[in-house]
Amino acid sequence: MFWARIMKEHSLFLQAGFLPAGECYKREADWYRRRWEDFLGRAVRISNGFLDEEILCSGEAVTEFTEKAEKQTSCLTGIRIDSSITEAECLLRGGCSGETDCRMVSMVRRLNSEALQLISGLIELKKNILEAVESCCLFTVNYPLLIRHIIREAELYEATIRELNETGYLSSACQKTMETFWNRIMMEHALFTRGLLDPSEETLIQTADGFAKDYKKLLEEAKKQECRTMDELTRETVEETVKYRDFKAAGAKGITECEISSLILPLLADHVLREANHYLRILGSKWER
Numbered sequence: 210m211f212w213a214r215i216m217k218e219h220s221l222f223l224q225a226g227f228l229p230a231g232e233c234y235k236r237e238a239d240w241y242r243r244r245w246e247d248f249l250g251r252a253v254r255i256s257n258g259f260l261d262e263e264i265l266c267s268g269e270a271v272t273e274f275t276e277k278a279e280k281q282t283s284c285l286t287g288i289r290i291d292s293s294i295t296e297a298e299c300l301l302r303g304g305c306s307g308e309t310d311c312r313m314v315s316m317v318r319r320l321n322s323e324a325l326q327l328i329s330g331l332i333e334l335k336k337n338i339l340e341a342v343e344s345c346c347l348f349t350v351n352y353p354l355l356i357r358h359i360i361r362e363a364e365l366y367e368a369t370i371r372e373l374n375e376t377g378y379l380s381s382a383c384q385k386t387m388e389t390f391w392n393r394i395m396m397e398h399a400l401f402t403r404g405l406l407d408p409s410e411e412t413l414i415q416t417a418d419g420f421a422k423d424y425k426k427l428l429e430e431a432k433k434q435e436c437r438t439m440d441e442l443t444r445e446t447v448e449e450t451v452k453y454r455d456f457k458a459a460g461a462k463g464i465t466e467c468e469i470s471s472l473i474l475p476l477l478a479d480h481v482l483r484e485a486n487h488y489l490r491i492l493g494s495k496w497e498r
């Protein structure tokens with residue numbers, strides 16, 4: 210549910226970023242957005258009663274801002290967003306009340322193979338867009354850094370589903386590999402957020418710059434560490450990410466309440482907040498919140 214929603218929104222950000230000359234890319238992004246929306250709706254419908262409470266409480270699937278951010282983004286872009294999926298997600302129950310039977314297993318298998326097809330198509334589209342942008346044949350309001358960033362996120366999702374399909378479970382990646390991936394993602398959020406803020410938002414720009422520098426330092430530190438000596442660095446990463454998540458939550462509130470001047474779509478503000486919530490959960494930092 211986390212990744213399907215992320216992919217649906219990447220498609221929307223791409224779709225919303227083109228001018229009339231980019232119409233064919235816009236249409237393709239719209240096609241993926243609709244497919245992911247349909248996919249997410251089905252994933253949510255079969256998930257009720259099968260979810261880990263920790264995931265439900267983490268704020269990675271939906272946040273208190275998601276519904277409002279969707280409605281505003283829909284008005285601002287003219288792209289229809291099915292908010293009934295978000296409403297259904299807010300009502301999902303956790304625990305293991307549902308019984309896992311053969312029918313459920315085969316439904317999940319089917320969803321996973323469908324996800325793999327959609328992901329590889331969407332990665333190809335993102336790569337084609339990046340190539341056209343970098344050779345100056347295509348204009349979009351999305352930074353090339355943002356496009357490279359969403360390619361890496363989709364590749365991680367693809368690797369996750371592939372592993373689940375092949376082995377039936379997820380091996381825990383080395384802490385250093387996992388933190389390096391997500392610290393870079395957090396650093397890039399800070400970098401493109403600072404670039405999308407209105408130049409008059411000096412304090413927010415300085416704060417975003419500070420986060421980008423902190424994550425850069427954490428990435429440099431991690432290079433010197435072995436996987437087994439990450440404990441101290443993980444503690445620093447958790448502290449930094451709790452602070453950064455709070456900054457993102459304040460940003461999502463400010464943007465949905467029209468108090469921040471920027472080029473940031475409300476749904477992008479909520480999207481990066483959910484990714485920070487996801488990262489905090491996988492860092493195992495429940496005790497920090």
Ligand SMILES: [Fe+2]
Pocket residue numbers: 215219359362480484
């Ligand atoms: Fe993302």
Ligand SMILES: [Fe+2]
Pocket residue numbers: 358362394398481484
């Ligand atoms: Fe991201």
